Amino acid sequence: MGALTLRIVREKGRILEDTMKKLALAAVLTVVATGAFAGGYVQPVIDPIIVVEDTSSSAGGILVPILALILIAAAVAANN
Template structure:
């Protein structure tokens, strides 16, 4: 029984020793996302809101 426990411990230690490889780690370059902003997009929503409010006032 004692030999079985020692053998199991050695097998577990040996399997973790071979888990990695000696290859160089692959490091991927970072992805840079540039946000494009437009000056018209900042005014589009308030203008659309004014049109909707004006249409609601005209309809009543």
């Protein structure tokens, strides 16, 4: 073989080597990217909102004193 033929073979070898390196890099990146999505979508957990309402009656705390007055009036009326 001549010097020109050897140079052409070496150049084709370098092109082939560069192409193989690019393919290997693409394969590695594909495997890494696939692993990142392997778990799938997981719906986030949201804590429930707790609402605390005041449970006071509409009487505004007047019911107990009125009942006490009625009982006192009944006791006084029973003693007469």
